[in-house]
Amino acid sequence: MSTDPQQLAIIKAGLDAICREMAVNLRRSATSSIVREARDFSVALTDAKGEVVAQAECIPIMTAGISLAFADIAELVDVSTLTPDDAFIMNDPFSGGQHLQDIYLFVPIVVDGTVVGFGATTAHHVDLGGMHAGISTQATEIYQEGLRMPLSRFSISRDWENPRGFVRQVVGANVRVPDAVIGDLNAQFAANQTATRRLGELMQRHGVAACTAVMEELKDYSERRFRDAISQVPDGRYLAEEYFDGSAYGVGDVPICVQVEVAGDEMRVTFDGTGAQVLGNVNCPVASTVSAVQSAIRCCIPVEGIDFNEGCNRPIDIEVPYGSVLNPAAPAAVRSRLTPASRVFNAVVRALGEAIPEQAVATGFDTTTAIAVSSLVEGRYQVALEILGGGWGACAEHDGADGLDNPISNCANAPVEALETDFEHFWIDEYAIVDHSGGAGASAGGRGIRRSYVAKQDGVKVAGYSDRHREGPDGRDGGASGAPGAHAIVRADGSSERLSTNYEAVLNRGDRIVVVTGGGGGFGAPPADR
Template sequence: MDLAPSQLSVIKTGLDAIGREMAVNLRRSAISSIVREARDFSVALTDARGEVVAQAECIPIMTAGIALALRGIAQHVDLSELTEDDALLMNDPYHGGQHLQDIYLLTPIFVDGELIAFGASTAHHVDIGGSHAGLSAHATELYQEGLRLPLSRFSVSRDFNDPRGFVRQIIAANVRVPDAVIGDLQAQFAASDTAARRLTELVRRQGRDEVLQAMSDVKDYAEKRVRAAIELIPDGVYRAVETFDATPWDAGTAEVVAQVTVSGSEIAVDFDGSSAQILGNVNCPFASTVSAVQSAVRCMLESPDIGFNEGCNRPISVSAPYGSVLNPRPPAAVRARLTPASRVFNAVVRALGQAVPHRAVATGFDTTTAIAVSKRGFDKYQVSLEILGGGWGACAEHDGPDALDNPISNCANAPVEALETDYDHFRIEEYALAEDSGGAGTTSGGRGIVRTYVATVDDVSVAGYADRHTAGPAGIKGGADGGTGSFTIRRADGTVEELDCIYQEVLNRGDRITIRTGGGGGYGTAQRHNRPGER
């Protein structure tokens, strides 16, 4: 069937609207601040094979990762046996997942008894068990990081909606804040319900055959647009190396080596030469490596308005040595996988910047700075988890933005008021821009964040991780490097403790921990550049 361009456009708009409404409903239904406020989730509508046809603009590494999580779904589940009461759940980093906190939920969508699509979502859950509330900073293997869920089919009415259901009980029994985790899973179900309702309405308006054809056509069209954009990049082999601090794991400075080959309408990225996997939580599952590459390539194309679906990924291939930090052997720990994944993004952007210098950009702080603040009470836990951003790199046209999460994460900063409403074991004393943290240049790198947490009771547990505490992100074309980050504890008695880039500590009443994130690199000749309003 050939659809008229006008009808394809109408149906594509309808599919995209489904994704956006899924995202809105998931966020509004969520319980935890990491999902509700920081928006650490992603949603998608897939076809019956599990290939993404439409997604909302949420977390890029999750957005690209949904297709990887669903790839080969028919190899694990007999799709002909699925019913409207079934759902699929997984978080396994070694079978298409990201890290254990990101739980994928897929629900089949039937119209007139026929399976035509899946509603898909992933959300970062505030706790998934493991050796430490919120995140296990010193884990050396996956088993210490929490509950691992292989791709599994279950009955929603029997196994989840019923409080005695097995899936609901197995999750609730293994996490510290079951109300928040189960509540956020219910929010994911709300997103899937939205997908089923709206897609059924679209089929009723436009026709079953027309919608199915459009689901195929939008992928082909996206592939065509991506290939056309890649053809604008000069053929060649471009190489870049990025590093991250692995000294907490006795691994020195780890390297991410990217060789990007552009050939016609295709891009191949090879990470041969990257560091071996690390005995710590800073390994990157291959699905996250691929997601970071896809996100970087899209940022460097001349056509940024291409809708994201599985067709976008067809011209891009990725390889990384098995046993490396970018494709680790199980059961390597992977909680901080965004550190190497961010260097993947940086390396690909830098490499392609050699090919298309007018799109080159200085490196940003581009580091997930995570902090978990938890308190064990007599009968329950309080667990707060936050992701803090830093400054982005500058480019020829403008300064780097201030205080943003890194480009492949894209979490929002949780408002102080929301956190202090939800939790009473800490308060936030300071929240400000880190002045002079951006690299100077013709245009300046963005500035980082300073955020100080004060324990209001004894025995408050804090844990976190970051990168770029020893060397800031590089400027380009003569621009200065961006500033570094730091973690500092000031005890109530005045004692000051400087922490490593990964830590687990205990605060007592009046103790403070200050999180400082760095800025982005500058662009152009390194000279003082005043931002608007500065003197």
């Protein structure tokens, strides 16, 4: 059916509003600080085929991966047989997922007896079992990282809402903090219920046929607009290389090599020359690699007035060598997959900066700096998980931002007060911007942060990972590099030890771990008097 432009605009606004409400409800319903405060989650509406048609502004690498996570739905089940009591859960990195902590939850939206779409949510859960609370940094295979769930259909009333339900029991029995994990999954259900209710209301108001037609037209419209934007990029083959520090895993620098080919209104992105998968937790599932590429291209080729839905991905062909660190073979460990994924983002941005100089930007610290602080007292676990950001790269128009998570992650920094209210085993005695950590330039790179956690009791365990501890990110067009990051433990007696980029340690009362993130690169030669 043909779509009236005014009706299309009204229905589109309704779809966008549904996703924003989903995000608000998920955050306000969440239990853990990583979801409630850091906002490490994403939400979307899909059509009946599982393709994203609308999304809220949350975590780019998660939202970009929703369609990939749900790609097997047609092979798994006849969609027409689904009921409002059905749901799907998955977190398998080798079947379209990211890493085990990111659990995807899909609920069919049934209107007048027909499945018209799905409410889709994903959240980073504070613990999924594994070798170490929060982060299993020493894992060498996925079995050591926690509970792995392929895309699976289950009954909400029988398997979840029932306290003895199978899915609820399996999840609760395999995690250290079941109240937090189950609480956050309930928040995902609440967001999906919002999608079900609001999309049903929208379709009652405008008609099922009109709304489903708009869903298709929005994808087609985004594709047309995005193809037009790509066609403005000069044809050619643009190359870039990044690397991450593999010394903590017994290897040297691991190269991330990208080739971006632009031909007319299409792009082809390949990764020949990228390093092989690593015996450690730093491999990147192909869904994360694809999501990082899509996010980078969308950042470099801005198109005003369109939503980023599945239509935007149609002009982009991505090939990733199997067995590489960006497409590892099972059962590789993948917990720290954002380290190579961030270098994918950096490499694509750098390559496109050669094609579109006006969009060029210096490299940011762009490193997920994750830390888990846990305690086990009298059989009860407390697990705090933090994602800390650094300085962003500068561009011609302005300085880089200070203390922000990297662009494909986009988590917020949790307030000190919230953490100290939630947890009894540590306190934070410093949270500060690191002066002079951004690279100098005509526009200066953003500055990193310093955060210090002090153990309030003996036996507090910490684990974490990061990158760029040897060298900071590059500047551009004469700008200086940003400062590197660092992790260190300072004992109560004054002694200290520097930590690697992937570590586990134990703190006793009065010991502290100090986490420093690096700055972003500067852009342009700095003025002589600056």
